[in-house]
Amino acid sequence: MTEQGFCIFAQHNDQTDYVRQAYALAMSIKTHMPDSKTCLITNVNIAKNIKDVFDHVIDIPGTDDAEGQDWKIQNRYKIYHATPFKHSIILDADMLILSDISHWWTFLKNYKMYFTSAVKNYRDEFNQNDYYRKTFTSNQLPNLYCGVHYYQRCKENEHFIQLLQYIVRGHSQFYKKFTPKHTQNWCSMDVNVSIASKILGITEKITSQVPYVTFTHMKPHLQDWQNVPDHWMKKVNVYYDDKANIKIDNFRQQGVLHYVENEFLTDDLLKTIEKRYYESVN
């Protein structure tokens, strides 16, 4: 088993080409951390040029728990079993790595598993706004994000993963019991892991008040704007140079950018990311 690497989960749906996003993300990882290993977990047959960017491409194991769902997140708990790495950082596909984050490994290896509990806006400011998190704040759930999380393959984590599987499969019942206020009517992995963490009483062991491992979350209501549009790209412009360094409204972005909106990853930006990737590996 490989020691450590980044895992990206991409299950095909009709709205979004997650494999294309994962491809861009993997190239951005390799650009900034050339020695990093990457793994794509997917149910899609992918082209050779895309496959070549990844060190591992693995099928989603088992039956499809997301069958008939538009937003196919129900299979994500399987990452823990599918990953070829002993230590895995799991990233949402609609993210880009914009600087070297390999120092995170040293921090994360103090934990068996880790979930981010604070996210930033494009101004690099942590935002306490609970617009999207009413179910968390009103039901005293730990404020965990799966966008970036970490697992160590170890016995201690298996209990959590098993519970997570139960919650995913019976999420309606769990949500009724653990989130009676502002109950979400869709399955959310953030809610699922937070419920699992609450049941097991392990929140302090799987996150930190020090927001060292974090990401820039581009959901519009997190940006500290007075007039909030339905899409952040309607409000601020995106700029990038030929090295795929990205600015959002004149704020240089670093670390992990969770761009959320599929329109962000234009063909031209993807080409620029490809160009920089091939320059760095050749």
Place this chain on the structure above:
Amino acid sequence: MFAHNNKIVDYVKQAIFAAVQIKKHLKLPVTLITSDQAHLNTHYKKQATIFDQVIDIKEHSTNQIKDFYNGAEHKIKDQWKNHLRSTAYELSPYDETIVMDTDYIVGNNNLSKCFESNQDFLIHQKSIYINYFNKPEWKIKYISETGMVMYWATVFYFKKTPRVKHLFNLIQHIKDNWDFYRFTWQIHEPNFRNDFAFSMAIHMLNGHQKGVWPQCLPDSLYYITDRDKADKFEQDCWTVSLYNTQGYTKTLAKNINLHVMNKFSLDNIINSGILK
């Protein structure tokens, strides 16, 4: 301090009052940079000795007009001459300098701690409006809806270092290309504003990212707006009338450094005080 009079505000007179307070609390030499030295010598010959140095500069022609309020009810339009702040680095005769607005009145010695700092530039990022009832209206965190955090050029400290020289050069450049920069940062008002130019320059020098430089001044930036009124100033205690929708509320504020934006009520206080 910089002082450039317009038809309605005597900034030179304000500077005399501000200098008296600086001498009292900070015990520092004071230099006035002004395009109105003749006015100083003619009208305030006796008081002008408060300045250790007066630097005479040419008036910078400006088309900037703004509303000068005297409380919520009265306002007058006049020129706003704020274009020379970026020359502070070049014109200051000191290795370490505190620059302040003439309507920023010192009431304690907190700012003397600047000179014990190893920082080359200190400025306020937060300001505190002492009018509790009107606070939400005056919450200013960013220079614009999508722009960077606001720094206040009301008062700042600098040492002459290469980095600070870059900062002032950049502020000058932003001033010279103000329309470009204000459109870039989605600032709607056409008037050049030092607070905005300083904020932009700091942001750019930090690589268009949030940075740990500069640090904050060792004090809080308290202010009243030009809709409020300063009624009295005795023994470093302000009596102010703070505006709210129900009228004015009288408040005392003692031993604070206060930015008094209502130039007319500040003028009345000066007339009845040191110039009486």
